[in-house]
Amino acid sequence: MRDGRRNEFVEAARRDGFSDFQITEKSIAGKMVPAGQRGEYYPVFYVEPYKGNEQALGFDLASNPARLQAAERARDRNAPVATSRITLVQETGDQFAFLVFLPIYASGKPDTSLAYRRADLHGFALGLK
Numbered sequence: 001m002r003d004g005r006r007n008e009f010v011e012a013a014r015r016d017g018f019s020d021f022q023i024t025e026k027s028i029a030g031k032m033v034p035a036g037q038r039g040e041y042y043p044v045f046y047v048e049p050y051k052g053n054e055q056a057l058g059f060d061l062a063s064n065p066a067r068l069q070a071a072e073r074a075r076d077r078n079a080p081v082a083t084s085r086i087t088l089v090q091e092t093g094d095q096f097a098f099l100v101f102l103p104i105y106a107s108g109k110p111d112t113s114l115a116y117r118r119a120d121l122h123g124f125a126l127g128l129k
Contacts, residue, residue, distance in 0.1 A: 001041050001123075013045060018057065025063035026089060035060040042071055042124065055090040061124075067099065074101035075121050078110045088128070100127045 001009055006023060013021035023035040023043045032055060035041065042061035047053040061067040066083045074081035083099045091097070103110070106122040 001043070003037060003039055003041070006041060009041075009043065009045075013058070021058055023060050024058045025060050032059075032089065035063055038062065042068070044126075045123070053090050056088065059089050070099065071101050071124060074124065075103045075117060076114055078103060078105075078117055097128050100129075102126070 010021055010023065023041055024032045025035040027033045035043075038060075040062055044056050044059045044061065047056050050057070061071055064086070066086050070081045070083040080100050080102045083101075085096045085098060087095075088097050102125045103117070104122045104125060105117065105120045107120050110117045110120065
């Protein structure tokens with residue numbers, strides 16, 4: 001999502017029942033804070049199960065280099081791409097995980113050109129292990 005749509009996105013999440021929704025990132029100190037301004041955001045909008053994963057809702061995947069790199073590679077290749085080993089934002093222990101990004105395009109079908117895939121990206125489906 002482009003920066004110009006941030007407020008619209010936040011309001012849509014609040015209308016969906018998440019009254020305190022905001023786009024977040026982890027600070028250098030490791031605390032969840034409102035995301036700084038950037039050109040694009042990849043905030044988590046759906047989490048299943050929600051219980052135990054509340055901190056993930058609204059987390060901007062573009063705020064973390066490993067997640068951003070995997071998301072951009074998936075978008076550009078139109079293929080699933082996994083992150084390197086990461087710690088989930090909702091993790092309270094020492095467990096590691098990885099995310100797999102699958103791009104979803106607004107048109108429902110990606111064009112063969114890189115420029116089209118970048119412009120047509122709607123979001124990602126993610127799985128984790």
